[in-house]
Amino acid sequence: MLFREPENALSLYNALNGTGYTDASQITFNMLDNAIYMGMQNDISFLIMNEVNLYEHQSTYNLNMPLRDLFYVAELLQVYVKDQSLYSSKLIKLPTPHFVVFYNGVEEKPEKRILGLSEAFEVQTDDPELELKVTILNINPEMNEDLKEKCPVLKQYTQYVEQVRRNSASMPLEQAVEAAIEYCIRQDILKDFLLKQRAEVVKMSIFEYDEEREMELIRRDEREIGEQIGAEKERKKAEQELKKVKENLDKSQENAVQSMISLCQRLGGTKEQAIEELQGNYGQTEEQAKEKIKTYWKE
Numbered sequence: 001m002l003f004r005e006p007e008n009a010l011s012l013y014n015a016l017n018g019t020g021y022t023d024a025s026q027i028t029f030n031m032l033d034n035a036i037y038m039g040m041q042n043d044i045s046f047l048i049m050n051e052v053n054l055y056e057h058q059s060t061y062n063l064n065m066p067l068r069d070l071f072y073v074a075e076l077l078q079v080y081v082k083d084q085s086l087y088s089s090k091l092i093k094l095p096t097p098h099f100v101v102f103y104n105g106v107e108e109k110p111e112k113r114i115l116g117l118s119e120a121f122e123v124q125t126d127d128p129e130l131e132l133k134v135t136i137l138n139i140n141p142e143m144n145e146d147l148k149e150k151c152p153v154l155k156q157y158t159q160y161v162e163q164v165r166r167n168s169a170s171m172p173l174e175q176a177v178e179a180a181i182e183y184c185i186r187q188d189i190l191k192d193f194l195l196k197q198r199a200e201v202v203k204m205s206i207f208e209y210d211e212e213r214e215m216e217l218i219r220r221d222e223r224e225i226g227e228q229i230g231a232e233k234e235r236k237k238a239e240q241e242l243k244k245v246k247e248n249l250d251k252s253q254e255n256a257v258q259s260m261i262s263l264c265q266r267l268g269g270t271k272e273q274a275i276e277e278l279q280g281n282y283g284q285t286e287e288q289a290k291e292k293i294k295t296y297w298k299e
Helices: 004-017 065-080 146-152 152-170 173-186 191-266 271-281 288-298
Strands: 028-029 035-040 051-058 096-103 112-116 133-138
Touching: 004 028, 004 051, 004 152, 051 065, 065 096, 065 112, 065 133, 146 152, 152 173, 152 288, 173 191, 191 271, 191 288, 271 288
Parallel strands: 051 096, 096 133
Antiparallel strands: 028 035, 035 051, 112 133
């Protein structure tokens, strides 16, 4: 919503690309879902060539962005070439695509990461025949500060988000959002935008933070389930090891019983003497000792 205003979108574009364009009227928007598509018109005073930039904000880290962006840009290009023949011998020129995700979730993530569509391929290859790269920029505090300095609107947006988070630690979410808006207006942080779009900002902020909290709960539950599964695996592993130890002990004891009976027989001892020895030194009951004699005493 904030970067759907041409001036803000242009400021962000300039910060990312090191350009200094000033004519925001050259930006045309083509919105799909929660993404911003910026198609810069073919104006040499503004851009050397057409570029289409997909910028998306996320509070959850999504490793499937290359696939999502593939679907997005395919739909966008279909619109772009709808009046041209794909069977023509003439090469159809396409806008150059760029894909950027601005991440501000609560999970610790690197300052910058580039995801490739080919990372998802079942069979990996050094030279994938289909590729799409997405740059993920972490815009949390102390991350990509140079970028935020170049784009004051982005910096102020992150300040607003942090204020909501601080407030939500001690007050209900809706109250936290309202208090953050009041604070930012007083501090001249996105002041004009918040005054003009206050109701929409409240609604969107509550939706985003409810979604973020829900994802946190899901991840917490997943961790707990994982820990439980891990503990269960460790318990079963310990039981299996204990069973093996017991089996080895039983086997060793059985070998000892067999050896004692054989030795007693070779030395001319009687079955009664062997039974007495089994009861006295091998922990056998009279019944168990008699069974061992039946098994190992050679007639």
